[in-house]
Every structure is written in C-alpha cells, then in structure tokens.
Amino acid sequence: MRQPQVHALACEVCGRLPHPRRTRLALAKLGAVLPVELALHALVIRLELPFLATVSVLAIVATILVIWVVEPGAMRYLARWLHAPELRHRRRLDSAERLWRIRVRLDNKPGRLELLAKQLGDRRANILTVHVHHLENGVLDELVVSTPAELAPQRLVHAITRAGGAVIGIWPASALTLVDGQTRALGLAARVASDPAELPLAIAELLGAQYIPHADPDRTPGGTVLEITPHNDSAGMTFIRSGEPFTPAEVARAHRLADLALLATHRG
Structure with missing residues (x-):
C-alpha cells in the first residue's frame, strides 16, 4: 500500500501540520541545535575574545542560527x-474498510435483491443494512456496505448494473450511518414532543436535508425540494437535498x- 506523505496530515483549512509530540520535538531540536552550539562555542573560545564580547557573540549568533x-x-x-505516530495512524485509517451508502432501484421481482447481494x-462488499422503499414501478433499496479500501466506487456501480439495478447514488458513509433509523426517528420525535418549535430542524436532521426558512424559487439552490405544510401553518416548511431524491417513506416520516x-402544541 502506498505510504501517506507528511503533507497529507495538513489541516484543510489553515494548511498547518499537527503539533509533534513533545518528546520527539525536544529530541529533534536537541539533535539539531547541539552540534551548532558546540561548533559556535569552540570557535568563540578559540578567538579568545573578552568575556563580555564572548557572551554577546554566543547569545546573538546562537539565537539567530537557532531561530532562522x-x-x-x-x-x-x-x-x-516527528510525525511518525500520526502517519502510522493515518496509514491504519487508509487501510481500514470503507463504508458506502447506496441507493439502487430494482424491479420488484423475486431474486433481484439476492442477485445484487451476490x-x-x-x-x-459486505452488506450491513438494507432498507426497502416500495415505489409504483419497483423498489428503491438503500444499503450500507463495507468494502476493502482499494475497491473503487465504479466497481460497485458495475456490480449493481450486472444485477439489473439502476444506481440512484453512492455516497461515502461513516459509522453513524449504522445507527438504527427507527431509533433515531424516535429520538427526534421525543425532541419535537418536548418542544414543537424544534420541528423544522428535527425534520432536516431526519432527512439529512437543508431547511430553508424563507424559500425563494429564484434563489433556492439546486436539488430535490420537499414542502411540508402543517395544518396550523399555511406558509409551510421547505427542505432541499442535492443529489438524492426523497423517498415516500421519508416524506411520510416528516x-x-x-x-x-x-x-404537542394543542396539548400545551
């Protein structure tokens, strides 16, 4: 496997490397400064300068050499x-299995999901979770799969095509994706029940979408738009998600x- 380079550790925002560990930094500075200090002291002592001149030269020259x-x-x-521990950790992360969230449209026929799994x-690619959304002209399967680090998304697309499916989207996922959807929905429901004002943000979190308080068709960014109109709010709420359409099940949950x-508002 290709070894990660030091620049791969740089912050994406400021471009700086992480601060090295204190022991390694101290040893590096000691190993770099000590030979220079010894050579400088030997040179100044050999010149037999007056005491004040010796101290001044050593202080000024040593400071300049060390800093610059x-x-x-x-x-x-x-x-x-200096960054060897971080590079080892980065190498372990790069070699770990990847998680992908896949949405694929399949014909609603026996054996289609089995063929896709094969x-x-x-x-x-190991299927970790499967959610099936029934549509009018088939089913929309949402899967979370783990794959070897070297497996490219194009190979997943090829596998889905060979199984007779149509790829809706493939997105990198994290361990948070494996949290049970029903559990997360129940947690958001409890949050809304305790404070109905949390509804727009709760729906946005549930759908993984962006809530647009004041929707303007001319200024709304591109994506799939979902409008929810509560019975007591004629203005409604607008949510948008780019690159990923809302499924009927997601709309029903919202x-x-x-x-x-x-x-909860009426009871309050």
Whole structure:
C-alpha cells in the first residue's frame, strides 16, 4: 500500500501540520541545535575574545542560527520522523474498510435483491443494512456496505448494473450511518414532543436535508425540494437535498413529525 506523505496530515483549512509530540520535538531540536552550539562555542573560545564580547557573540549568533536556520531546517528535514505516530495512524485509517451508502432501484421481482447481494459479494462488499422503499414501478433499496479500501466506487456501480439495478447514488458513509433509523426517528420525535418549535430542524436532521426558512424559487439552490405544510401553518416548511431524491417513506416520516408537533402544541 502506498505510504501517506507528511503533507497529507495538513489541516484543510489553515494548511498547518499537527503539533509533534513533545518528546520527539525536544529530541529533534536537541539533535539539531547541539552540534551548532558546540561548533559556535569552540570557535568563540578559540578567538579568545573578552568575556563580555564572548557572551554577546554566543547569545546573538546562537539565537539567530537557532531561530532562522537550525529549527526550521530540523522541522523540515525531520518532519517524517516527528510525525511518525500520526502517519502510522493515518496509514491504519487508509487501510481500514470503507463504508458506502447506496441507493439502487430494482424491479420488484423475486431474486433481484439476492442477485445484487451476490454481485456485491463477488467484489468483497459486505452488506450491513438494507432498507426497502416500495415505489409504483419497483423498489428503491438503500444499503450500507463495507468494502476493502482499494475497491473503487465504479466497481460497485458495475456490480449493481450486472444485477439489473439502476444506481440512484453512492455516497461515502461513516459509522453513524449504522445507527438504527427507527431509533433515531424516535429520538427526534421525543425532541419535537418536548418542544414543537424544534420541528423544522428535527425534520432536516431526519432527512439529512437543508431547511430553508424563507424559500425563494429564484434563489433556492439546486436539488430535490420537499414542502411540508402543517395544518396550523399555511406558509409551510421547505427542505432541499442535492443529489438524492426523497423517498415516500421519508416524506411520510416528516409528515408524522409535523402531526406530532401539532398535537404537542394543542396539548400545551
């Protein structure tokens, strides 16, 4: 596997590398500064300068060399050793299995999902969760799969095509994706029941969408738009999600949350 480079550890925002561990940083500075200090002291002592001149030369020259030459050079040339623990951790992360969230449209016929599982299995993709959304002209399966790090998304697309499916989208996922959807929905329902004003943000979190308080068709960013109109709010709420259409089940869950908020408001 290709070894990660030090620049891969740089912050995406500021471009700086993480601060090295204190022990490694101290050893690097000591190894870089000590030879320079010894050489400088030997040179000044050999010149037999007066005591005050000796102290001044050592202080000024050593400070300049350390700040402008030695320390930057050591940080540059010893960067791989300084950040070796972080590089090992990055290498373990790069070699770990990846998680993908896949939405695929299949014909509602026996054996289609089994064929899809076989095609994915042939490429060492392990299906972790499956949610089936029934549509008028088929089914929309939402899967979370783990794959080897070197498996490219294009191979997943090829597997789905071989199984007779149509790819709606493939997105990188995290361990949070494995949280049971029903459990998460119940948690959001409890949040709305205790405070109905949380409804728009709760629906946005449930759908993984963006809530647009004041929708303007001319200024709304591109994507799939969903409008929810509670019975007590004629203005309604607008949500948008780019690259991923809302499924009927997701729309139904959003409406149920809106009904729960209305019920909680009347009881309050």
